[in-house]
Amino acid sequence: MRFLSDNATPLHPRVLAAIAAADHADAPYDGDVWSGRMDAAFSALFETQVRALWVSTGTAANSIALAALCPPYGGVLCHEDAHVEVDEGGAPGFFTHGAKLMPLPGPGAKLSPETMAARLATIRDDVHQVPPRAITITNATEYGLVYTPDEVAALGDLARRHGLGFHMDGARFANAVAHLDCAPADLTWRAGVDALSFGCVKNGGMAGEALVLFGDQANARAAESMRWRKRSGHLLSKGRYMAAQILALVDNGLWIANGRAANAAAQALATAIPGRLLHPVQANELFVRLNGDEAARLRAQGFEFYDWGEGAARLVTNWAQRVEDVAPLAAALSALGDG
Amino acid sequence: MRFLSDNATPLHPRVLAAIAAADHADAPYDGDVWSGRMDAAFSALFETQVRALWVSTGTAANSIALAALCPPYGGVLCHEDAHVEVDEGGAPGFFTHGAKLMPLPGPGAKLSPETMAARLATIRDDVHQVPPRAITITNATEYGLVYTPDEVAALGDLARRHGLGFHMDGARFANAVAHLDCAPADLTWRAGVDALSFGCVKNGGMAGEALVLFGDQANARAAESMRWRKRSGHLLSKGRYMAAQILALVDNGLWIANGRAANAAAQALATAIPGRLLHPVQANELFVRLNGDEAARLRAQGFEFYDWGEGAARLVTNWAQRVEDVAPLAAALSALGDG
């Protein structure tokens, strides 16, 4: 059974059905009825008027968001383990035309206002230094931790005071909201977030994330982002198939149900090995102390997962794994003892 | 009935079936078995060892190809009506980091070696002028004309003599090959083409084109293009769904069958109005003299198409339209007389 990543799972049946249901001619690009429903669907979800654009990947969503928030000569504060910093092949630099990511430390890939403020204080306001113009956080983080609405709001407050745009990479936004059981609005625009990459691919989709823009500047940023989407080759001719997937997740709450399912599976595993957890398990990722021998034993039983440096492993659950599905792994982990 | 464009048609049933067949977990990105078959499938099609990468759109395929062939300070000779020049929202400038498209005239959006040579002769070889480094042609062209293997080879020869990379935008490559009934190899690498954007979306696919790289430098350019694919946010997590679509078209010749079908429908229309054609009909596009009154009459009968400037219209057929399907339009056109 696979616990490698949630990024390669099959499609949720309703997503595949939505693709089939969209399979007739309509206006090209984003002129079709599905694409036309994006703004309304996300506005309903976020309880305010938003703009929502489909794009192919989380990397594209993040990059277009950063290009909308930061000029080429500016900087973006991020965590040193953030996906934008370590796993996007330089895409942020490409889309922003060379803006500088400014990586910061923090446990569990979480950033605090204090860390950000301390970094900001070191930057002189002259043309010799790159001026910070945006911050980006990932929620849930790359280590499966979740920022609360209050924590986001504290960062949003700092962003506002320093005139910085605020982006949230929500590749696992569903898992974050499922953990918090909060309104999506509380975790985003009410906390000062300007742009959200709303993840779908890890949550039952095939290809396509939503770039959601909040606030006064949403329309202006959407207009510009649509230029960037085209300019980066992301404006699909048959956009309806992408919009249909995303809407299948957003309509009727499939997205949050899937997030809850993945989280529940993770909790079932976490409960089996509380003593081995390297980070609290809040979303759908477990980072587990595991020596080579133990890892081999698990793999011999058919469980697939990645090593995470020396003596540790990462286990990722997904929407398709029910608690009963992961019970064998829970049992196997439990059998390892506390090590 | 729709003759607006071939870029918004439904999926060929075998493409949709291929997506469903790929719907189980596999390695992410391009590590899956479908992606792993791309090189071999295209090598068989082109009768030589090639490299083939899936990308989301024709714009992305064209842009990555140009980035592989032209440095940021260089220039790319193209037709002034080329898709790269007029319809890609500046994507070539984005991917090449500011390289200059050098538009040239030519009837039917075709370029001749003479036109290219004349332009090249005007460019001084000093740092004040942008040095041409690549040429790009579209086959079939934006006006539905087809370059023959000999015509391509003449351009390829010129490219070789001037040290220029040679790219072919094959958004309608299937229609070109179907018209010529030639080997794909004759129209590409045997004629000096270095890189081909092999179109699928207009030919029955959902999203995804193949960037095919030929020749000695194919591996080096593929390695670089894979960096660009990631960097531009085009490396899908679940690449298998894209590879599966493309393979469904390439395997068993569905791509050429679809190209033939679209061409045949276009010929059925062309035969009905030989006196009104503004360009020879070789692929699946008709440019037709049509006044406002005539256009209105056709639309009243349920035929949809775009005006093409004053007194003209564009009609595009697609793989899903059989000759009998387009017979009503052929009859309606015929009834208009020679105008």
Add this chain to the structure above:
Amino acid sequence: MRFLSDNATPLHPRVLAAIAAADHADAPYDGDVWSGRMDAAFSALFETQVRALWVSTGTAANSIALAALCPPYGGVLCHEDAHVEVDEGGAPGFFTHGAKLMPLPGPGAKLSPETMAARLATIRDDVHQVPPRAITITNATEYGLVYTPDEVAALGDLARRHGLGFHMDGARFANAVAHLDCAPADLTWRAGVDALSFGCVKNGGMAGEALVLFGDQANARAAESMRWRKRSGHLLSKGRYMAAQILALVDNGLWIANGRAANAAAQALATAIPGRLLHPVQANELFVRLNGDEAARLRAQGFEFYDWGEGAARLVTNWAQRVEDVAPLAAALSALGDG
């Protein structure tokens, strides 16, 4: 005697003296007293509050201006013979991050509102096409013609109506103003110009042009341009030597005196060969019908100049040539007759 170009002449003695006078320690970059006087000096010259930044070259001034006026996904209307289009090695594409120059025809390298309007009318307002965001003209033009204040104002009006920024490449601005004997203000901001590259190097300077920003957005654009100046490596440590040169030209009207001198020398030549002129002589450049034999005869007499295609030559005068200095060439030209 050299009539090759005005870009390689010696320094005006007052420029060299100004460099020597600035030769003591002061604050680095643009913190010195000379740099601090730029805004005031140019505000006085233009009879309004302006911002003025020194940069190393006309190419840098033009490029930074275009970057301030046009986003990376936008387009800039220019003449097809404009320096930015043909002689800056792709610098505008570099500084604008890939914005598209949109070249237009026009006699004498001059653009008309009609030509611009016609081009604008062909551009659809959708994301597939590059949206025009700025226009740039050269005054005096690359063929030595001069736009009048009314002609500039007509273009400025068109720019305003279409929401386009308006840049003037004034590498030979002094020659244009000298020809018109108008207020610099009339030729620039009063006619709708947003940004001017004020040329010094062809007019007695060593290195350094002034980028002058007009209007409501001058401060915002200056702040951004200062980022670009640093980012492109154009913020000299010892900026005072550059500011001192520019001020030596602007203070006490040396710039216009030099422009008048160069123009007068050109007129002296033009008068000698009215029948051979390919363009009216308004500034300091002559384009002259001249066959190979005639050219050889002139060169044998020690006159240096460039051929300008087949059967023509370009003669450029400069500030250091008095009418009596060019009398020998005038005589030699006159002796050739009307050809």
Add this chain to the structure above:
Amino acid sequence: MRFLSDNATPLHPRVLAAIAAADHADAPYDGDVWSGRMDAAFSALFETQVRALWVSTGTAANSIALAALCPPYGGVLCHEDAHVEVDEGGAPGFFTHGAKLMPLPGPGAKLSPETMAARLATIRDDVHQVPPRAITITNATEYGLVYTPDEVAALGDLARRHGLGFHMDGARFANAVAHLDCAPADLTWRAGVDALSFGCVKNGGMAGEALVLFGDQANARAAESMRWRKRSGHLLSKGRYMAAQILALVDNGLWIANGRAANAAAQALATAIPGRLLHPVQANELFVRLNGDEAARLRAQGFEFYDWGEGAARLVTNWAQRVEDVAPLAAALSALGDG
């Protein structure tokens, strides 16, 4: 007396004389006799065939060098306090089209092979991560320390083994060589350096540094760098004035004499306060423990310098300060005692 920086000192008299001596018409750009002598002059200095291009600033020299060594999707290892990282306003990101600087720690702004190797080991060789392609070091460093030939060679060896280009920022190269009393060749190409920014402005020049390219690829990189120089607006029309300055420093060893003078002045100060030095004094910079009260006392005596964080100051000497000139400061420092 000023100890703020060496970047705002007057010109060495021989530099000013060289500018005056170059003040007659010659071929524009780099076609003049002074520019034509650059390669030979630097080849003699470095005892091997090199290519040498003048550019306006150190930022431009560094950026063009990095663009020549690193593709847009690559990374450049540098020190976290390096000028390229903290003081060039994002220029490296601009010229490299978004390549990533990868900052590393190390005392005195020096990098060790061990630190670099450790960082390299963390980077996976896949398209998700930015591949390192170059390293850059500053010699003398931003803290006035000097890499020895052996230390450079150890980094050069690591660069070669990992296929990385190797750049040295030599804004204070003269001070480094003066300290080591070694052959310039030993500190550069013999130690594996591919490209050197040879500083002149801090060493008696007005504007202009030399980008020196070594090794097999020097010609190819020079050809490309000349494109970049033009494209970034750094190709001055009257390049002779810049070349003449640089040659005035290189010919007859003025550059190293100036470096020695500045170092000697720094040593004279260092000797006065051995107990307060925060870094060894090897070049022309002193970082000194100094509380607010002490700093105020020095300033009251007319000494100008920058604070360097809390309780510290930076003192920079320059070529124009003889030991006897700085004796008053030495005495004043000495009078402060060990604090």
